[in-house]
Every structure is written in structure tokens, then in C-alpha cells.
Amino acid sequence: MNKKELILRTATSLFSENGFENTSMNQICNAANVSKGLVYHHFDSKNEILVEIFRNTTEQMKNISSLSSNESPSDQLLTIIENFFSQLEKDVVTLRLNLNVMFQPSTREFLKAQIEERSSLLYGSVKKIFDQIDQEKSNALSFMFIAELDGIALSFLSIFEDYPLLEIKDQLVSKYQSL
């Protein structure tokens, strides 16, 4: 079995559960049943582990979002919404880690480049869609659309069990399919 991958997975779940700063290298080693030396053999630093986790996630996002389509604008939006909600249910771990890391000044700092890459990636593809709908307002509309998704993710993560995910999704779908 690939130890490096194991470390990465273990770290991801620990970072997500305890937060990056509150996860020690020792915890990772113990959880992965691996020596400290090995972790540092594969990764330059604790930061670097997070960077690699982030890099991988970004890569996945790219692959998903690159599926260009010939659908109508509103259908494209619906696809994004669909992906977003299924992601939300499937991978709370990654979501929680992302938010933790983005609002922790120290981690945000050294992930800056990647965070910005992701932002512009998402913004770019959304903007392209809204350009077809309303050239003039497309900027604000794009930001609004993204803010809605972000806000839902944020609320969902905060309340979690009781969050009416389905109702909210219907709300969004009905709003954007009529465009």
C-alpha cells in the first residue's frame, strides 16, 4: 500500500476534524501508524501536506468544471447546482477543511495562490454563463450566484443535521431554471 497516499488521507481527515493548527504531526503519525521520519521523508513540512491536499482537490475541481457543454445557460447553471449539492452531501470532510483553512490567516497565507486560482476558476466559468443571460449585470449576477452557493455551504456546515438541504436546493433550482 502507498504510504504517502495513506498519510495524505489520514491528514485530510484529521485536519478536517480538528482543524489544521490543532492537528499535530504526532497525531497524524499515530493515526496513520507511520513514523515521523517517514512523513518528513515524503513531505517537506506540515504546511506542505496541506498544500498537497489542496492541490489534489483543486485538480479534481478542474477536471469537473472543464466538462464544457452545449447546454443552455440555465441548464449549465443547474448542472453546477447539481454538482454542488451532491458534493455537499458526499464530502463534508473536504468542505469543512476548506473553510477552516480559508479563514485561518496563517494557512490562508501560504495557500493564497491556490485559493485565488480556485476563485477565478469558478468565477470564470460562472461568468461565461451569465454573460449569455445578461451581459450588463453578469458580473454582479455571477458574484451573487457564487455567494448563494458559498452561503448555503456555510450554513449547512454550521447547522448540519437539521439543514433543509433539499428545500433549499429546490428553491435555487426553481430560481435559476426560469432564466
Next chain:
Amino acid sequence: MNKKELILRTATSLFSENGFENTSMNQICNAANVSKGLVYHHFDSKNEILVEIFRNTTEQMKNISSLSSNESPSDQLLTIIENFFSQLEKDVVTLRLNLNVMFQPSTREFLKAQIEERSSLLYGSVKKIFDQIDQEKSNALSFMFIAELDGIALSFLSIFEDYPLLEIKDQLVSKYQSL
């Protein structure tokens, strides 16, 4: 000036800037030009400082939101929106600290009670308004409304300088004033 207040203010700005976990008691003492003993005279622990900061902010929020009104539902929403955006511009420090603290599992843990109080406070007042608009969907509409605000705050904090705050606000206003 009151030393306790001074410590509180200093801690707030440091927590916001570096994150709670990355701010040491030493830093607070140095920045406030105060001895360690004094800080522990006023506060039981580092956690307790954060708790008190949070308590104060919550208190302010209560005062603001308690301004009950006889306005129409949409006007009430507009008032909330108005408050929200002015708060956004005025007090980025507090906003950043809130988000940092909410997505850090360790801090989230011991602020749980207060976080939930705030949530239900906000949800309660918003729900009351949407009940007047659409009894049936009011739950989803409330969550959606809150998600929009949260999402805007989040995006704003991420992008910051270039965020089209005014356009977004107009977008929101025009959406909710027509209800």
C-alpha cells in the same frame, strides 16, 4: 483607559489578524503593554477572553435586531440588508474573527452555545418576516436569505478590495423590495 477593556480590544484585533490559535498570550501582553499576571487577573484563560469578546458582539447584535418595527415585511428585510452591509464595511475585523472562530473546530466547540444563540436569534427574526410573506415556504426562504448574506460576507472577505459590494447590494435590494 480601563485595562480590561484594553486587553479585550488588543486581543480582538490580534485574534482577527492572526487567528485565535496563532495568537499567544505573550503577544497580547506585549501589544497591550500589560503583564501576564494582569491578563490572568481579569480573565480565567485565553479561551475566556474569546468568550467575552464573543459575548459583547452578541450583545450588540441583540440590541440592533431587537428594534422591532411596524414596517412592512419587505421594508424590514431591507433594514436588515442595510444593517448588514454597513456592518460589513465598518467592522471587517469582527467579521473575520467570527468566521475564523466558527470554522476552527476547537474554538467552535467552546463557543457552541453562543454560536447557536446567534443563529437562532437571526433565524427567528428573519423567519418572522417571511412568515408574513409566504407561510409555507418561509423556512426555506429564511435559510436562503441568511445563506445569501453569509455567502456575501464570505466572498467579500475572500476577495475584499475588488468586491463589487454596491452592485451586489443593489441586486439584493431590488430582489427583496419587490416582495
Next chain:
Amino acid sequence: MNKKELILRTATSLFSENGFENTSMNQICNAANVSKGLVYHHFDSKNEILVEIFRNTTEQMKNISSLSSNESPSDQLLTIIENFFSQLEKDVVTLRLNLNVMFQPSTREFLKAQIEERSSLLYGSVKKIFDQIDQEKSNALSFMFIAELDGIALSFLSIFEDYPLLEIKDQLVSKYQSL
């Protein structure tokens, strides 16, 4: 009892015995019967301890060398020689530490300023004497004189028990008193 002084003394003897790099903070703490935290309360880093030790020694050297005199040049040289040999016998610990630290690139690096200060201090006072003896050759003579002392210290430290310190001293004295 002054704990800071205790730490300093303990560190000096350990550094001298094991070398700076091979003395751990743990060893210092144990030997001084003091907690790690206290050491870092008084000193910013392990390096800083060495810097302070060096600073103190430099200060002592200054006090000794500043005793200006109205003696003849050769008598002044004899005084220096006298001081040097008594120092050699009295404080092997400091001597060994100095040499260790000066020929360890890492330590030499951060003590650079002080090492240079000492060098020029010694050179300055020796040069002043040789200027009175032979203006033209005073530079080379000074360097030669210093080299002799350094070389003796070095050899003495290497061989130690069997080193004919007295004979060597006589040799030097008879050489320089005839000037």
C-alpha cells in the same frame, strides 16, 4: 540565587566541555536544575545564550586591556604576556569554548561582530606598543606577536598535561624583554 546567572554558568561549562553544537538545551536545563521554559524566559534562543557568554567575556577583556600604562614598550608586552599565561592556567574552560566557537562555522557566523571586535581590540593595543619599537615593521610584528600567543594557546589546549608552559613563557619573556 540568580537563576539567569546560574544558567549562564552552567551553559558555559557544558559548551566548553561538549562543544556548543553538542550541548542540548535539555542538558543545560538538567544540569542547572531549571525548566526549559525558564531558560527561554531569560534567553531568546540557544544562540543568544552563547552570545551573552561571549559578551561578558569580551567585557572582561576590555576592562583588563584598558589599563593604560606609562611603562616602557617591552614592559607593556611583558604585562600582556603575564596576563595571557595566567589566564591560560586559570580559565581553560573559557579558552576551550572560545576556540570551539571560533572554528565552528555556524557559531562563528552569529558571533562575527564580537569576534571582530575582540580581534581589533587586541590588535589595536599591541600595535600601539610595537609602533614605539619599530614604526615600519610594527604591523607584521604585531601579527607575529599575536600569532605566537594564539599558537601557544592552541598547542597548550591540544597537549595540555605535558605542555612545557613555563619554559615557553621564559622563551617568550626573554625574547621580548630585550627589545
Next chain:
Amino acid sequence: MNKKELILRTATSLFSENGFENTSMNQICNAANVSKGLVYHHFDSKNEILVEIFRNTTEQMKNISSLSSNESPSDQLLTIIENFFSQLEKDVVTLRLNLNVMFQPSTREFLKAQIEERSSLLYGSVKKIFDQIDQEKSNALSFMFIAELDGIALSFLSIFEDYPLLEIKDQLVSKYQSL
């Protein structure tokens, strides 16, 4: 090129530059572009690398010093002086390494035998010369002569660029050729 030789050379220059304790096996491997396994295939330990470097240097010294001659005592001294100064200019790396290693208690310990061998080698050949000059004082004279050379090396390494090597050499030459 012979990999073992390559490792030896790389280690020599790294040890000289950073000091023995501050050079890691990893650095050596990277600098020599060689795997860890290979280094440990050729050398039992890090210490053993240093031992072998030292052994080689000692061997060279032996070869040089064994050139017995029928010259006059003072001419023999001049030859030694000549060799010493040319060595000084040619191979600062080795000189620096030697001094580093000799004043680091840990390394000194396991090189003890070789260091003593060198000392007695040098002392022996110098003593033999001074015996011809002044039987009675030859011991002190020998130590003095060696101390002068050591001291010059030491000063030279400390000051380096600005050291008046030539003047000093002249000084020495004129002193010993008149014997």
C-alpha cells in the same frame, strides 16, 4: 569518477564549510548526487567518513615530512616554513576542517589517535632539527616553533583577506635563517 572518492571530496568541502556537526548525511548525498544507501555501502558511519578524510591528509603529511635531507638545520626549518605557507594558500578548506574538528570535543574524541600521531610526527621532525642547534633548549624551541606556525594558521583563517601573509613569512624566514 570513483563514487567513493566523490563522496569523500564532497564531504570534505561540506565539512569544511559548515562544520562536521552541521553537515548532514542528506546534504552530502544531495551534493554528491548519490543515494544514502551508497554512502553507507562505502562508509560505516558519518564519523568514518571524517576518519578517512583525516587518514588521507595524515598520509600526505607523512609523505611530505619524510623527505629527509642533508641540509643544514636552518635550511631544513626554512623548508618546513616554505611548505607550510604554500599549504596555507593552497588548501584553506583542509585547514579549516582540521581546526574545526580539533576544537570540537566530539570529533576530537574519535580522532584522538590520529591527532596525536600528527602532533608527534611534526614534533619529532622539528625536535630533531633543533637538537642540532641547541640541545638544551630544543624542547621549548620546538614547541615555540610549532606554536608560531599554528598561531599564524589560526590568525590567517580568522582574518583571511587582509592577513599580511607575505610580511609574516619574511619575518619568520629572517628569524630562522640566522640560526
Next chain:
DNA sequence: TATGAATGAGGGTTCATTCAT
């Protein structure tokens, strides 16, 4: 010869907290 994954003890440093004054 040659590689590099894997170990684990130990390195320097930070930090919230306590307590005598």
C-alpha cells in the same frame, strides 16, 4: 554497486498557566 522508503530518538522552541511578591 546502487536506491530510497522507513525508523525513532532527540533537537530547539512555544505556550497557556501558576504563583510569590
Next chain:
DNA sequence: CATGAATGAACCCTCATTCAT
């Protein structure tokens, strides 16, 4: 109300060395 010496556990990281391939 105010100081700062003192603690000790925990932190991230380095390192010489081993071993299967």
C-alpha cells in the same frame, strides 16, 4: 490592580542509520 519568574507538556522538525529491493 499589577508584575514577571517559573513550569512542563507539546510542537515541528532533523538526523544517523537500517534494510528490502
